Amino acid sequence: MAEIKKVILAYSGGLDTSIIIPWLKENYNNCEVVAVAADVGQGAELSGLEEKAIKTGASKLYIEDLTKEFVEDYIFPTVKAGAVYENKYLLGTSFARPLIGKRLVEIAKKENADAIVHGCTGKGNDQVRFELAIKAFAPNMKIIAPWRTWELKSRDDEIDYAEAHNVPIALTRETNYSKDKNIWHLSHEGLDLEDPANEPDYEKILELGVSPEQAPDKPTYITLSFEKGVPVALNGEKMDGVTLVKKLNEIGGANGVGLADIVENRLVGMKSRGVYETPGGSILYHAHEVLETICLDKETQHYKQQIALKFADIVYNGQWFTPLREALSAFVDSTQETVTGDVKLKLYKGNIINAGVTSPYTLYSEEFASFGEDDVYDQNDSAGFINLFGLPIKVKALLDEQRNK
Template identity: 80%
Template sequence: MAKQAIDNTNIKKVVLAYSGGLDTSIIIPWLKENYNNCEVIAVSADVGQGSELEGLEEKAKKTGASKLYIADLKKQFVEDYIFPTVKAGAVYENKYLLGTSFARPIIAKRLVEIALAEGADAICHGCTGKGNDQVRFELAIKAFAPDMKIIAPWRIWDLKSREDEIEYAEAHNIPLKITRETNYSKDKNLWHLSHEGLDLEDPANEPQYNKEGFLELGVSPEQAPDKPTYITLTFEKGIPVALDGQKLCAVDLVAKLNEVGGANGIGIADIVENRLVGMKSRGVYETPGGTILYHAHNKLEEICLDKATYHYKQNVANKFAELVYDGEWFTPLREALSAFVDSTQQTVTGEVKLKLYKGNIIDAGVTSPYSLYNSDMATFDEDEVYDQADSAGFINLFGLPIKVRAMAKKNWPVEK
C-alpha cells in the first residue's frame, strides 16, 4: 500500500507531542531530515506519568528540539475528564476504563494552545496508522485549530515496525530506555498503565503478571496480602471527595487509591477490544484506583437513583464510553450527555465502604442522606406501609398484553 507523500512546503516550525518514548524520540531527527531542518518544539503533557518525565528536556534538545514545554495538566485531567467519565459510568466494552482515551483530548488541546502561541505551521504526533490515538489527537486538534496542518510520520515514513524504529534510533545515537526484549508498547498516566505488543499480541498467551517488572502500578492477586483492606469513600454529587474520612484533592485521591488498590491486586484487565479503525487488539490494563472508583460510584447510585433514571443512565453510559473511545470528547453530543449525567448526580452523595482482597472488591456497606431504599417497604417481616393485596391488580394490568395475545391465539388459523 502506497504511503502518503511528504509535503514539506511552508513547514518551518512544528510542535511535536513528545513523550520521550520510542516513537517520539526518533521523530525529532526525522522531522528535521524531511522538513528542511525545521524548528521542532517538543511538548510533554504531565498527566501523571511520574518519573517518565525526568530528563526529557535534555533528551529532546540533544535530538534536535529547540525547546521543551512540560504542561502540568494533572488537576484538569482528573477534574474535567476523569471524574465526568466516572460519573457517567462509562466503560468501553464492559472492561476498559478509558485511561488512554480521555487523556488524548486534553493533551491535544494544550498542543493547539502552544502551537498557536508559537506561530507553528504544523502539529506532529507519533500515533500509528493502525491505532485509535491518531483519531483522538486529530479530532481534538480540528476542534480548536481546524486549519492547522497535521503531520503523522507513521503514515508517511519508510519505517514499518518498532524493530525498524530501534534500528533508526541506534543509527542516530538516540538513547532508549527499552530493549528489543522489553519492547512493550506502554501508555502511562495518573489513571492507568497499558501494555501491548510482544507476547500479548497472541490472545492465547497468558500475561506474565508475576514476572518482575511487568506490572508497575501494583501486584498480581496471588501476590496480594492474605488480609483484606477496608476503605471508605465519600462522594458529593457523584464526585469522590474523601478517603477514610480524609478530604483529598482530586489528584491525591486518585493517586492514593492507586496505591491501596495496586497493593491488593485490584484493577488488572486483559482485554481484546474493538479498535475504532476496525481491527481487534489485545492489551493488559492496570487501573487500580479507577476500578475502585467505578465500583464505589455505582454502588452509591444503586440507592440514590430511581429505577427509570438508573436504567436509562446505563444506556447513556454505553454511548458516552463510545464517544470517549472514539475521540469525540469535544462534540455537542458528549457535552449534552454530560449535562444529563450532572443532573442525575444531584443526590449521589454518601459513603461507600469496600473490602479489598486479592483482586476483589467486596461491598461492605453504603449510606446516603438521599437514599431511596426504604426498609419498611422492603422487609420480609410484618409491615404497615404496603398492602400485598394491591399486587394482584398491578399484575393483571401489567400482564394484560400477554393475556390478550394468548386469548387471541386461540382463534388464529392453524398452520399446517
C-alpha cells in the first residue's frame, strides 16, 4: 500500500464509487485519487459530479465524452453481429466496460498513476470486463478492487459508511437498486428483484419509458434505413448514430418497447436476475434482423446466427480486445456489404411488428416464390430433388426392413 501514491478511479458517483474515495484515502496512506467519469450517454447522472468528487477527497475529475465512440465502435458492430446474450440481453453494460477500461488506462498513463481502481463487486461480471481491458493496454498496471478486501459486506453497510463519512448519496435503503445507465440501456438489480418470483413494479422502476399497459392505444409507425448494416436514417431523415439511438429510445420508450426481465448466467458462475430497459436497441436489433432476411443468402444467414452466439458470449465476458472478437467482426463486416435498405415497423404496446422491408440487394423474388402461375420454375423438378435429398433415409429404411425380416 505504501507504494501507491496516485490512483485512477473509475467514478460514476453512485454508491460504490462515492465511498471508495474516502476509503482509499484512509487505507492507502492518503494517496491522491484522480476520478474519471465516462460519459457514455447517461445524461443527468453526470451533473454535479465534479463538486461531489472533490468534496469527498478526489484531487480532480475527468469527464470523458465517449458516447460517439461507444455507439459507432461498440454498439453498432454488435448489432451487425446480431449478438444477444441468452436470447434476451442486448449487452448494454457489457460493451461499455471495455471502452471505459481503455480510457482509464490512457488517463493512468497520462497521470503517471500507480494503480487503477474500480468499484465492481467480486460477484459480478464488470470486474472481469474492466480488468481484461486494462490488461490489454497496460498489462503491468496494478488494479485495486475494494469490494474484494474491505470490511463492507452489503449495500446497507455501504450506506452506513457513507453516512458516517458525510458522503452524499442520491438513494435510500428502500430505493437502493443497483442500476447502470448509458445511451443504450438502463439495468435494474437488487431489492425485491433478487427474488425471481416477484413481478417487477414497472410503474416504480421504469425511467426510459412506460409499461406496455400505459403505452398509447394507437400504434406508431417508423422507417429505419441501413447502409451496410449500419442504421443511418429514421423516417427518411439522415442522422448520426448518437442522435438516432436517442430518438429511438424516446419513440420506443413511449410505446412500452424494450423491457426484458431476465435470470441470466453470470460469468463468475451464479445466476442473477435483472430487469433491463433497451427501447431503441430492441428496435434496431429487430429492424436489422428483418433486413438481413432478404439481403443474406440462406447459408450465410444461418452460419451468421451461430457466430452471433459466440460473439454475444465474448462481449458478455469482457473479451472485446481479443483476436477472436476482431476476427468475428471482420467476418460480420463482410456479410454486411449488401445489408442496405429500409425497414418499416409498427410499435404497439410493447410489440415491434413488421410492416414492410425493401432493399436494392434483395434476394427475394416474387416471381419465383409466387403461388400464382409462373414460367421460372418447373414444379416437376422437385420430385427428383426430393428423391436425392431423401436417399439416405430411404436406404436406411430398406436395409432396416431386410435386417428385421
